[in-house]
Amino acid sequence: MKPALRTTVRIVVTVLMLAAACVAAHWLWQYYKVEPWTRNGRIRADTIQITPDVTGLVTEVDVRDNQRVAKGERLFVIDHPRFALAREQAAANVRQLDIQIDQARRENARNRRLTDLVSNEAREESQMKVDNLLANRRQAQAALDTADLNLTRTEVRAPTDGIVSNIELQPGDYATAGHPVFAFIDTASLRVEGYFEETKISRIHVGDPVDVILMGESTVIHGHVESISGGIEDRDTVSSPRLLANVNPTFNWVRLAQRIPVRARLDVIPADILPIAGRTVTVRVRPAGTGGHR
Numbered sequence: 001m002k003p004a005l006r007t008t009v010r011i012v013v014t015v016l017m018l019a020a021a022c023v024a025a026h027w028l029w030q031y032y033k034v035e036p037w038t039r040n041g042r043i044r045a046d047t048i049q050i051t052p053d054v055t056g057l058v059t060e061v062d063v064r065d066n067q068r069v070a071k072g073e074r075l076f077v078i079d080h081p082r083f084a085l086a087r088e089q090a091a092a093n094v095r096q097l098d099i100q101i102d103q104a105r106r107e108n109a110r111n112r113r114l115t116d117l118v119s120n121e122a123r124e125e126s127q128m129k130v131d132n133l134l135a136n137r138r139q140a141q142a143a144l145d146t147a148d149l150n151l152t153r154t155e156v157r158a159p160t161d162g163i164v165s166n167i168e169l170q171p172g173d174y175a176t177a178g179h180p181v182f183a184f185i186d187t188a189s190l191r192v193e194g195y196f197e198e199t200k201i202s203r204i205h206v207g208d209p210v211d212v213i214l215m216g217e218s219t220v221i222h223g224h225v226e227s228i229s230g231g232i233e234d235r236d237t238v239s240s241p242r243l244l245a246n247v248n249p250t251f252n253w254v255r256l257a258q259r260i261p262v263r264a265r266l267d268v269i270p271a272d273i274l275p276i277a278g279r280t281v282t283v284r285v286r287p288a289g290t291g292g293h294r
Contacts, residue, residue: 036203037284040259041194041212045187045277048162049180053153054078058173065167068187069158078154078175087147094144097137104130162186190275192223192264194283197257204228208285210264214273215280222267225285229261 056079063075108126167182175181192212196204204225212221240246264283269275 035284036196036200037282038194038196038200039280039282041192041281041283043214043275043277043279043281044189044191044193045185046189047165047277048159048184048186050075050156050164050182050184051178051180052078052156052175053177054083054150054175055177056082056154056175058169058171058175061167061169061171063164063167066163066165068163069161071158071160073158075156075158075164076169076175076181078156080151080154083147083151083154087144087151090140090144090147093140094137097133097140101130101133101137104133158184160186161188185277190266190269190277191226192266192281192283194262194264194281194285195259196262196283196285198260199257201228201260201262203287204262204285205288208288211284211286212264212266213282214275215282217273219270219273221269221273223264224267226263226265228263232258232260 058076058078059080060077061075062073062077063069069075104126108130163185165183165185169175169181173181192210194210206225206227208225210223210225212223213219214221236248238246262283262285266275
């Protein structure tokens with residue numbers, strides 16, 4: 001090969017390699033610095049603390065750990081016989097007052113008919129007795145309604161469709177009103193939250209299609225952007241004791257882009273995917289109109 005040809009070939013190869021490097025560098029810059037995607041994502045779901053509203057001995061537990069349940073399905077029962085007896089006692093009090101009210105009304109009516117034989121004071125006392133009994137009856141009815149409510153709430157039921165989690169409750173345990181006994185995951189609230197660098201937020205809009213890949217999976221789950229967080233914590237400013245701004249006087253010359261939470265709603269979850277709350281996902285946002293599965 002002639003020297004001139006060899007030189008030309010070297011120049012062409014060098015130019016092509018340089019062009020390829022520029023293209024690769026531009027692609028890498030776009031991919032990692034511009035395009036809105038992140039490996040820092042999680043599957044999230046609302047967690048409900050199952051808390052009894054009455055205090056008593058747990059007599060039945062109808063679910064096991066990690067069981068799926070439907071809304072309204074019974075989870076466990078707290079001392080149903082004791083609250084049934086309390087309800088019966090409250091009902092007996094109401095019936096007893098009804099009898100007393102009927103008798104007091106008859107006496108009051110008789111005193112009103114005997115206008116000349118009964119003093120005004122006696123008539124007022126009989127009317128007052130009726131009024132007091134009626135007030136007591138309303139209190140007794142309120143106690144009966146409370147007993148009915150407590151009896152109903154001895155059966156703790158699922159608030160929504162979901163999964164019971166970390167359940168260690170057993171028959172014989174003592175449940176206290178207001179104290180959670182286990183967690184309940186609301187499966188209807190399953191969503192993805194991606195934590196995007198703030199430099200990429202301008203390319204993300206509500207409604208944009210989203211591709212989600214769970215770590216360890218190859219199936220792409222489609223969804224769409226539901227919302228973008230309205231604020232994050234300012235770590236450089238804290239409140240002073242006198243409510244004045246207390247700004248950190250130091251400044252780091254290397255400033256990393258902060259992460260902004262972006263919530264995405266999953267359109268359809270494949271049957272072979274386990275969308276466990278807390279799993280790590282990769283989230284990629286595509287511009288609207290690029291074939292999003294809405």
